Amino acid sequence: xxxxxxxxxxxxxxxxxxxxxxxxxxxxxxxxxxxxxxxxxxxxxxxxxxxxxxxxxxxxxxxxxxxxxxxxxxxxxxxxxxxxxxxxxxxxxxxxxxxxxxxxxxxxxxxxxxxxxxxxxxxxxxxxxxxxxxxxxxxxxxxxxxxxxxxxxxxxxxxxxxxxxxxxxxxxxxxxxxxxxxxxxxxxxxxxxxxxxxxxxxxxxxxxxxxxxxxxxxxxxxx
Amino acid sequence: xxxxxxxxxxxxxxxxxxxxxxxxxxxxxxxxxxxxxxxxxxxxxxxxxxxxxxxxxxxxxxxxxxxxxxxxxxxxxxxxxxxxxxxxxxxxxxxxxxxxxxxxxxxxxxxxxxxxxxxxxxxxxxxxxxxxxxxxxxxxxxxxxxxxxxxxxxxxxxxxxxxxxxxxxxxxxxxxxxxxxxxxxxxxxxxxxxxxxxxxxxxxxxxxxxxxxxxxxxxxxxxxxxxxxxxxxxxxxxxxxxxxxxxxxxx
Numbered sequence: 001x002x003x004x005x006x007x008x009x010x011x012x013x014x015x016x017x018x019x020x021x022x023x024x025x026x027x028x029x030x031x032x033x034x035x036x037x038x039x040x041x042x043x044x045x046x047x048x049x050x051x052x053x054x055x056x057x058x059x060x061x062x063x064x065x066x067x068x069x070x071x072x073x074x075x076x077x078x079x080x081x082x083x084x085x086x087x088x089x090x091x092x093x094x095x096x097x098x099x100x101x102x103x104x105x106x107x108x109x110x111x112x113x114x115x116x117x118x119x120x121x122x123x124x125x126x127x128x129x130x131x132x133x134x135x136x137x138x139x140x141x142x143x144x145x146x147x148x149x150x151x152x153x154x155x156x157x158x159x160x161x162x163x164x165x166x167x168x169x170x171x172x173x174x175x176x177x178x179x180x181x182x183x184x185x186x187x188x189x190x191x192x193x194x195x196x197x198x199x200x201x202x203x204x205x206x207x208x209x210x211x212x213x214x215x216x217x218x219x220x221x222x223x
Numbered sequence: 224x225x226x227x228x229x230x231x232x233x234x235x236x237x238x239x240x241x242x243x244x245x246x247x248x249x250x251x252x253x254x255x256x257x258x259x260x261x262x263x264x265x266x267x268x269x270x271x272x273x274x275x276x277x278x279x280x281x282x283x284x285x286x287x288x289x290x291x292x293x294x295x296x297x298x299x300x301x302x303x304x305x306x307x308x309x310x311x312x313x314x315x316x317x318x319x320x321x322x323x324x325x326x327x328x329x330x331x332x333x334x335x336x337x338x339x340x341x342x343x344x345x346x347x348x349x350x351x352x353x354x355x356x357x358x359x360x361x362x363x364x365x366x367x368x369x370x371x372x373x374x375x376x377x378x379x380x381x382x383x384x385x386x387x388x389x390x391x392x393x394x395x396x397x398x399x400x401x402x403x404x405x406x407x408x409x410x411x412x413x414x415x416x417x418x419x420x421x422x423x424x425x426x427x428x429x430x431x432x433x434x435x436x437x438x439x440x441x442x443x444x445x446x447x448x449x450x451x452x453x454x455x456x457x458x459x460x461x462x463x464x465x466x467x468x469x470x471x472x473x474x
Binding site: 118120121123124125126127128129130131134138139142143146 | 273275301304305307308309311313315316317318319320328329332333334377378380381
């Protein structure tokens with residue numbers, strides 16, 4: 001193929017790769033990250049408040065997830081479950097595994113941020129007559145979230161890129177689409193670079209959003 | 224009218240007894256200064272009577288009720304705290320709230336006062352402490368003296384029967400101490416009941432009406448401030464005051 005032909009191929013395939021990005025990669029990232037946040041907040045609060053028994057369960061969960069490869073978790077979540085008779089769509093499996101995986105990492109981030117809020121904030125709240133829940137909601141959690149925000153932003157960006165792994169469980173996301181075209185045309189270099197550039201564009205947008213969010217949250221001079 | 228009475232309060236940390244039976248009786252409008260060297264138990268005493276630190280034994284009479292301080296339930300503690308204010312040495316302002324938010328948060332969450340009404344109260348309290356132009360600033364944008372004045376406004380918001388001050392000027396730069404003390408003096412003049420743990424001899428001498436000297440977990444001497452400073456009875460008190468005096472001269 002001549003250079004012109006390669007460029008033409010990249011242009012022609014652009015939407016064929018971008019569209020799975022918009023219909024698979026982005027929804028997967030948003031859904032999984034949202035669920036992960038819910039898991040993270042619940043788990044980090046359990047650990048922070050040292051709830052008996054539940055705290056041990058959370059530790060066990062975090063230990064398993066952080067100690068095993070994401071790709072293996074994906075394979076278990078789709079092929080593993082399918083092979084023992086659980087009917088699950090590849091996309092559903094992907095959302096499930098990413099939520100659980102990301103939830104474990106983010107709960108550790110949240111826990112660290114909660115613990116960085118000084119105990120004096122509690123004492124001040126109690127002296128105002130507030131109870132534990134009110135103090136958590138109006139004082140501690142907002143401060144912890146501010147501290148956690150940059151790290152959570154990083155996690156989101158890295159998760160966006162990690163979603164390329166779901167091509168392994170037959171979800172037709174961007175990498176899957178690029179690989180299909182590459183397999184047909186043998187233009188591996190061009191296709192992989194193209195898909196890399198699209199990921200780069202997505203990550204860049206997220207980085208900008210993160211920056212903007214940090215500035216928005218920085219109104220009180222940080223933690 | 225007696226606002227608060229504490230009888231025979233004891234507190235140990237490990238095998239070290241910090242409070243060895245302290246009694247105090249506070250009448251309405253009293254401004255009580257508690258003096259003493261560090262480690263004397265004065266801060267622990269203040270924290271115990273607002274239940275920030277658990278007490279081993281002791282009795283409290285407050286708001287017409289008698290409490291066994293070693294066996295407090297959450298409801299009683301909450302009820303007492305709603306009628307008391309506490310000012311910390313290091314201010315402990317809510318870092319994610321503006322000056323106004325710090326004052327109103329207790330009103331909107333605990334007392335369920337409408338936000339607009341709470342803000343009106345908050346603004347007038349901040350005006351009282353001379354900060355009406357700082358209402359929308361966050362703690363990190365305020366000086367130590369300003370933060371402490373916000374903390375005082377926050378303590379006032381609950382319209383408390385009594386306010387406890389735990390070394391309110393000890394963390395401040397010398398030039399910022401005056402603004403906080405003058406706010407406290409104004410409160411005292413307005414008839415607010417206050418217990419102030421402090422190292423400020425001038426405040427104890429000129430603003431408080433009673434002074435207590437604590438050491439090693441007991442009250443060594445107490446009396447009307449004028450008498451306490453002009454005519455201390457105990458040897459140990461005289462020595463302490465002499466030491467503080469010479470410190471003042473060096474300053």
